[in-house]
Amino acid sequence: MGTAAETRSNAVIRRETIEAKGRWSVRLEPGQTLKMIDTKGQQAIDFLCYSAELPLDRINIPTTVRLNKSLYITKGSKIYSDRARAMMSVLEDTCGYHDTLAGCCSCEIDKVRYGVDKTESCRTNFIAELAKWAMSPSEIVSNINFFMRVKFAADGELTISEGISKPGDYVVLRAEMPLIVVISNCPQENNPAAGFTPTPVEVVVSAAE
Numbered sequence: 001m002g003t004a005a006e007t008r009s010n011a012v013i014r015r016e017t018i019e020a021k022g023r024w025s026v027r028l029e030p031g032q033t034l035k036m037i038d039t040k041g042q043q044a045i046d047f048l049c050y051s052a053e054l055p056l057d058r059i060n061i062p063t064t065v066r067l068n069k070s071l072y073i074t075k076g077s078k079i080y081s082d083r084a085r086a087m088m089s090v091l092e093d094t095c096g097y098h099d100t101l102a103g104c105c106s107c108e109i110d111k112v113r114y115g116v117d118k119t120e121s122c123r124t125n126f127i128a129e130l131a132k133w134a135m136s137p138s139e140i141v142s143n144i145n146f147f148m149r150v151k152f153a154a155d156g157e158l159t160i161s162e163g164i165s166k167p168g169d170y171v172v173l174r175a176e177m178p179l180i181v182v183i184s185n186c187p188q189e190n191n192p193a194a195g196f197t198p199t200p201v202e203v204v205v206s207a208a209e
Contacts, residue, residue: 015204018200025132033208035206036203038168040199077090089174090173098146122187
């Protein structure tokens with residue numbers, strides 16, 4: 001059964017599976033919705049978005065945190081840009097726990113953290129996908145990690161912890177401006193961000209009401 005957002009619009013424009021460790025991007029128009037489904041559970045989706053009309057006006061995590069008054073993204077939250085413009089609104093969320101703190105994995109940081117040599121990461125996914133939109137690696141900024149759980153202690157210590165998302169959990173976002181959305185289906189295998197075993201996720205784009 002579809003979400004309320006899908007039922008109201010009754011017009012699915014695009015439905016795709018992003019393979020484990022894969023990447024994906026799309027242009028959204030105002031009012032269109034993006035549903036991201038964690039098909040197997042505990043799979044982080046690293047997420048960036050940019051104004052389609054002015055890509056330099058892009059997702060800004062500190063502004064998003066300040067204006068939502070929360071370190072976590074969930075139903076009712078908005079994603080804000082560098083210019084403090086509302087980019088997306090969270091219409092639905094069955095998980096309730098989405099990280100703004102930990103950023104994306106990279107081959108370089110995993111070498112430092114885990115002593116492993118890798119060729120795939122969320123950063124390499126972002127670089128490849130942004131190139132489709134004529135954007136360079138310098139356009140990668142701090143991102144949201146949907147379905148990823150990062151705990152923080154009173155003294156500020158951060159821990160990437162086992163995710164709480166269940167198979168089929170989803171979040172629905174509505175575009176509030178013309179946007180380019182870029183996703184990395186996290187390939188991390190050395191911490192619990194993707195349950196130590198990356199799995200596919202599903203994305204559904206629906207028309208505006």
